[in-house]
Amino acid sequence: MAALIQTEALCKIYNRQRPDEVQALSEIDFTIEQGEVAVLKGPSGSGKTSLLSLIGGMTRPTSGSILLSGNDIAKLPERFLAGIRRKSFGFIFQQFNLLRDLSVRDNILLPLYPTELKTAEMQKRAGEILESLDLASKQKMKVRQLSGGEQQRAAIARALINRPQIIIADEPSAHLDSKLTEELLAILTRLKTEGKTIIIATHDPSIYQHELIDRSYLMHDGSLVEAEQL
Amino acid sequence: MILNPGILALLFGSTIAFVMLLYAAGLGVKILSRWDPQSSSEEQLLLERKTYLVSTIVNFAFGFEILSGLLFIYTVEDIHRLFIGAMCATGALNANQIGWLALLIKIILFFAAALWVHFNRLDQRAEDTPLVRPKYLGLLLLTPLVGLDLFLQYSYFTGLQPEIITSCCGSLFSLGNDSVASELAGLPAKPTMLAFFLIAGSCLIIQTLCLASKKAIFRYLLFVNALALFFISMASIVSFISLYIYQMPTHHCPFDMLQQNYAFVGYPIYIGLFTGTLFGLIPGLSQPLKKIASLKREIDKYERRWLLLSFFGIVIFLLIVAWPILFGPFILLGY
Amino acid sequence: MISGKLKILEHALLSMGRRKQKNFAIIAVYTLTVATLASILFLTQSLRTEARNVLLDAPDLVVQRLAAGRHDLIPNHYAEKIGQLPGVGNVTPRIWGYYYDSLKKVNFTLMGIGPKERDLQLFSGELPKTAKQCALGNGIAKAYGVELGDSLVLVDSQNRTLLYEITGLFDHQSNLLTNDLILLTEPELRRFFNLPADRATDLAVQVYNQREIATLAKKIKYELPDTRPVGKTEILHTYDTVFNWRSGIMLTVFVSALIAFCILAWDKATGISAEEKREIGILKAIGWDTTDVLMLKFWEGLAVSLSSFLLGSSIAYLHIYFYGASVLTPVIQGWSVLFPEFQLTPAIDLYQIFVLAILTIVPYIACTVIPSWKSAITDPDSVMRS
Ligand SMILES: Nc1ncnc2c1ncn2[C@@H]1O[C@H](COP(=O)(O)OP(=O)(O)O)[C@@H](O)[C@H]1O
Ligand SMILES: [Mg+2]
Numbered sequence: 001m002a003a004l005i006q007t008e009a010l011c012k013i014y015n016r017q018r019p020d021e022v023q024a025l026s027e028i029d030f031t032i033e034q035g036e037v038a039v040l041k042g043p044s045g046s047g048k049t050s051l052l053s054l055i056g057g058m059t060r061p062t063s064g065s066i067l068l069s070g071n072d073i074a075k076l077p078e079r080f081l082a083g084i085r086r087k088s089f090g091f092i093f094q095q096f097n098l099l100r101d102l103s104v105r106d107n108i109l110l111p112l113y114p115t116e117l118k119t120a121e122m123q124k125r126a127g128e129i130l131e132s133l134d135l136a137s138k139q140k141m142k143v144r145q146l147s148g149g150e151q152q153r154a155a156i157a158r159a160l161i162n163r164p165q166i167i168i169a170d171e172p173s174a175h176l177d178s179k180l181t182e183e184l185l186a187i188l189t190r191l192k193t194e195g196k197t198i199i200i201a202t203h204d205p206s207i208y209q210h211e212l213i214d215r216s217y218l219m220h221d222g223s224l225v226e227a228e229q230l
Numbered sequence: 231m232i233l234n235p236g237i238l239a240l241l242f243g244s245t246i247a248f249v250m251l252l253y254a255a256g257l258g259v260k261i262l263s264r265w266d267p268q269s270s271s272e273e274q275l276l277l278e279r280k281t282y283l284v285s286t287i288v289n290f291a292f293g294f295e296i297l298s299g300l301l302f303i304y305t306v307e308d309i310h311r312l313f314i315g316a317m318c319a320t321g322a323l324n325a326n327q328i329g330w331l332a333l334l335i336k337i338i339l340f341f342a343a344a345l346w347v348h349f350n351r352l353d354q355r356a357e358d359t360p361l362v363r364p365k366y367l368g369l370l371l372l373t374p375l376v377g378l379d380l381f382l383q384y385s386y387f388t389g390l391q392p393e394i395i396t397s398c399c400g401s402l403f404s405l406g407n408d409s410v411a412s413e414l415a416g417l418p419a420k421p422t423m424l425a426f427f428l429i430a431g432s433c434l435i436i437q438t439l440c441l442a443s444k445k446a447i448f449r450y451l452l453f454v455n456a457l458a459l460f461f462i463s464m465a466s467i468v469s470f471i472s473l474y475i476y477q478m479p480t481h482h483c484p485f486d487m488l489q490q491n492y493a494f495v496g497y498p499i500y501i502g503l504f505t506g507t508l509f510g511l512i513p514g515l516s517q518p519l520k521k522i523a524s525l526k527r528e529i530d531k532y533e534r535r536w537l538l539l540s541f542f543g544i545v546i547f548l549l550i551v552a553w554p555i556l557f558g559p560f561i562l563l564g565y
Numbered sequence: 566m567i568s569g570k571l572k573i574l575e576h577a578l579l580s581m582g583r584r585k586q587k588n589f590a591i592i593a594v595y596t597l598t599v600a601t602l603a604s605i606l607f608l609t610q611s612l613r614t615e616a617r618n619v620l621l622d623a624p625d626l627v628v629q630r631l632a633a634g635r636h637d638l639i640p641n642h643y644a645e646k647i648g649q650l651p652g653v654g655n656v657t658p659r660i661w662g663y664y665y666d667s668l669k670k671v672n673f674t675l676m677g678i679g680p681k682e683r684d685l686q687l688f689s690g691e692l693p694k695t696a697k698q699c700a701l702g703n704g705i706a707k708a709y710g711v712e713l714g715d716s717l718v719l720v721d722s723q724n725r726t727l728l729y730e731i732t733g734l735f736d737h738q739s740n741l742l743t744n745d746l747i748l749l750t751e752p753e754l755r756r757f758f759n760l761p762a763d764r765a766t767d768l769a770v771q772v773y774n775q776r777e778i779a780t781l782a783k784k785i786k787y788e789l790p791d792t793r794p795v796g797k798t799e800i801l802h803t804y805d806t807v808f809n810w811r812s813g814i815m816l817t818v819f820v821s822a823l824i825a826f827c828i829l830a831w832d833k834a835t836g837i838s839a840e841e842k843r844e845i846g847i848l849k850a851i852g853w854d855t856t857d858v859l860m861l862k863f864w865e866g867l868a869v870s871l872s873s874f875l876l877g878s879s880i881a882y883l884h885i886y887f888y889g890a891s892v893l894t895p896v897i898q899g900w901s902v903l904f905p906e907f908q909l910t911p912a913i914d915l916y917q918i919f920v921l922a923i924l925t926i927v928p929y930i931a932c933t934v935i936p937s938w939k940s941a942i943t944d945p946d947s948v949m950r951s
Contacts, residue, residue, distance in 0.1 A: 016271070016272060049949050049950055052949070053945075053946045053949045058850060058944075058945045058946045058949060059944065059945070059946040060270055060275065061270065062270060063270065074270070075267075075268075075270065076357060077278055077357065077359065078275070078278060078279070078854075078855065079354060079854055079855065079856070080357060082849070082852055082853060082854035082855070082857075082945075083852070083854070085850070085851070085852045085945070086851070086852025086853075087852075091850060091851065093850075093948060093949065094949075094950075095951065097843075097847045097850070097948055098847075099844055099847065101583045102579070102583075106576075106579070109572070110576070110848065110851060110853075111851040111852050111853075112572070113572040113573050113576060113853070113857070114573070114852065114853050114854060114857045119571075119572070122572075158851065159851075162852065170949060235606055235609075235917070235920045235924070236916070236920045238924070239920045239923045239924045240923075242924065242927075242928070243923055243924075243927045243928075246927060246928055246931045247931075250931060250934070279855070279942040282855050282856070282859065282938060282941065282942065283934075283935070283938045286859055286934055286937070286938055287934060290930065290931065290934060294927060297923060297927075298923070300919075301919060301920070301923055304916050304919065305920075308916055
């Protein structure tokens with residue numbers, strides 16, 4: 001069976017042919033199977049975020065291929081990447097990246113606007129997700145009035161609203177204390193049991209040592225130096 | 231020259247549209263010369279992003295052209311009072327030779343821009359954007375057309391001499407005159423009517439065939455037929471349809487029906503005709519593109535919708551046109 | 566499909582509401598621009614209609630005499646000759662002239678009325694009956710600060726200062742032509758201007774069949790080669806031309822204001838704040854396409870322009886029809902020496918609204934195209950780090 005995501009010789013060079021050229025990734029071969037949870041470890045600047053954004057269709061590689069369920073998305077025009085980001089991925093960012101002046105509910109609905117869903121269906125989905133993440137009572141509040149943990153859950157709710165197959169989380173615990181990190185891990189564990197594939201970039205041991213991790217990669221200077229199956 | 235607010239708005243707006251299209255054409259040249267879908271360079275990415283700008287500009291220009299077509303007719307209608315002897319818009323258009331030409335270019339521009347917007351959207355749905363070259367070459371043709379439109383409007387309005395005595399519908403379309411317009415009006419009613427309904431009928435039949443079968447030949451037939459229907463409809467509107475709408479044996483004006491006096495009935499008539507024609511042309515024009523795999527998939531997905539749009543456009547047009555002929559008190563063929 | 570796209574519109578309105586300060590400035594300036602343009606359009610349109618209404622009562626044909634290519638007094642016996650032509654009704658010799666007051670620096674029309682003058686509408690008091698009486702248009706009464714029963718001082722052609730008792734006034738709602746009008750009795754006016762008794766300023770000719778005006782004009786010209794017949798329709802055309810021309814000139818001036826406004830709009834739209842840029846980055850990262858953001862920006866632009874458009878044209882409507890175009894008056898003073906201060910009849914002309922919309926909305930949307938595109942192509946990657 002083909003892997004859900006497989007990259008081959010993936011390279012990313014920022015500012016190519018300019019004095020400030022940076023090779024962020026070189027020759028990455030990364031694989032993850034359906035339903036697995038993988039973690040990317042490595043020091044700051046080692047290329048974790050770059051790899052996640054390539055896999056998630058946020059940007060295009062300089063060379064190499066990214067197979068998503070067997071289809072190469074590396075050379076797709078940008079307008080197709082937007083659809084892929086929307087349909088296949090849910091993103092949890094380091095900063096929660098919510099629109100602070102909008103209500104929780106409106107924030108969660110945002111990824112649905114470009115879709116062809118009916119309004120009633122949108123509201124139904126939002127209701128279910130708010131319920132499952134214990135945000136139903138806060139849904140009318142503006143994001144800036146929420147606590148850090150609630151913002152984190154709102155961000156997760158937004159990532160889930162399109163029912164993506166894959167969750168991408170970049171340093172999700174960077175702004176959380178240990179109690180909230182526990183809560184986050186509980187949610188991730190639940191998502192894993194629901195069959196979601198999860199990729200997490202982190203250098204927080206409480207995450208990469210957690211039992212839910214199936215695979216762990218170490219990055220260094222833009223290369224995957226070590227892969228271990230747990 | 232007449233300085234009327236409507237004229238000012240037309241010239242001002244058209245200038246804006248032309249300048250923007252010039253800019254878009256500049257981008258188009260750049261895209262044409264550097265486009266390389268295989269490359270993942272930043273330059274290619276920037277070009278890809280620039281195609282959005284070009285599309286937005288052409289969409290804007292297309293929207294503006296529709297509005298400006300209306301404004302042109304309203305303005306001509308408004309200034310007809312300045313011409314002695316002009317009783318309606320037709321009279322003002324006759325005030326110099328350029329009036330009708332300007333209107334013709336506007337109609338051509340409408341179809342050209344609509345087709346560009348259409349094929350651009352189709353192309354954007356394909357992963358390999360196979361139409362980049364023809365599209366941007368087309369843009370290089372569209373731009374001078376917008377310039378020509380601006381130029382013709384400018385010459386028409388600056389060339390107007392308010393004191394001039396012009397002929398109006400009655401005399402322009404009167405049978406003794408030998409202008410094209412009067413020839414249209416002078417078309418014998420019975421054969422024209424017959425030809426009109428024959429072509430319209432065959433158009434509906436071919437559309438049904440296209441809906442039922444995938445054969446290329448029907449699409450090409452529809453293309454030819456839709457084109458023919460457009461011209462004969464325009465001639466028929468001047469020749470006999472207008473007479474039935476106004477219920478008067480000599481009123482041939484194709485514009486008066488847009489006014490409140492006639493319950494704005496001209497709008498559904500023209501919207502039906504233009505939509506029907508446009509979407510009648512599209513399947514035939516798309517047929518050769520089915521050779522490209524990525525486009526074939528998209529065309530197959532949407533072709534039915536185009537055919538239906540075309541079908542209903544023409545049905546609406548025909549219904550409104552045929553109504554007064556069949557049920558109205560006015561009888562043309564008898565007298 | 567529809568619901569999703571409508572959601573983008575909803576979001577556009579919502580995010581406009583969130584950026585009140587930024588949008589307030591642009592809407593304020595935009596509204597002002599629209600209001601100015603709309604005032605000019607509405608005003609000229611009303612004056613045009615007003616002039617047409619006035620001319621509806623005007624004589625079908627006015628016959629003047631030309632001497633050496635200039636307007637000259639016309640002998641009264643021409644009236645009989647014209648009256649004998651078939652199709653001609655009454656022929657009335659008219660006496661009138663211009664009077665310039667060097668102190669007030671204004672021009673009036675002085676007109677003589679015969680004994681059998683018909684009823685006048687929008688008129689209070691009585692028509693002058695004796696040589697010492699006069700009736701005035703509202704503009705003149707304002708200019709001199711006089712009222713019914715006061716006296717008016719005029720200097721006649723022999724340089725004698727004369728006092729006239731004001732027996733009648735045209736209401737201020739009355740029309741364009743009476744605004745600068747002074748009525749005297751006909752014999753008094755002849756004396757005032759020192760006119761010969763057997764001549765008139767021109768002849769007002771009534772024509773039974775309106776379609777024959779042009780033919781009759783030709784006939785009169787043929788019979789009396791030294792005359793110039795002017796048809797009512799010709800006057801109408803001239804008025805229309807003049808009003809179109811006036812408003813055209815004014816608009817040209819204000820289109821430059823419009824351009825200045827566009828530059829401001831451009832500036833506003835280009836300077837997207839870091840916050841806004843971050844938001845668009847987020848939208849793109851969570852799956853919005855460039856076209857979705859362009860759509861968002863288009864709705865925003867449309868909302869700004871439509872609200873300013875509605876606001877601006879309402880202000881102009883109030884300004885012209887309920888506040889007597891008070892702001893524009895100084896600008897238009899040159900139109901006639903005494904600008905009429907009467908109330909214009911409120912009228913909405915869809916064509917004018919359409920012209921106004923194209924004149925103001927099209928350039929604004931055009932100005933926002935490039936800035937919108939610039940923000941729409943924000944790299945979604947950018948939100949992954951900051
Ligand atoms: N947009 C960019 N332009 C230039 N260099 C960049 C850009 N984004 C990331 N980099 C560089 O790429 C390298 C990898 O960064 P990143 O993927 O963010 O690492 P990590 O997430 O592991 O900290 C860094 O050296 C960073 O400076
Ligand atoms: Mg990082």
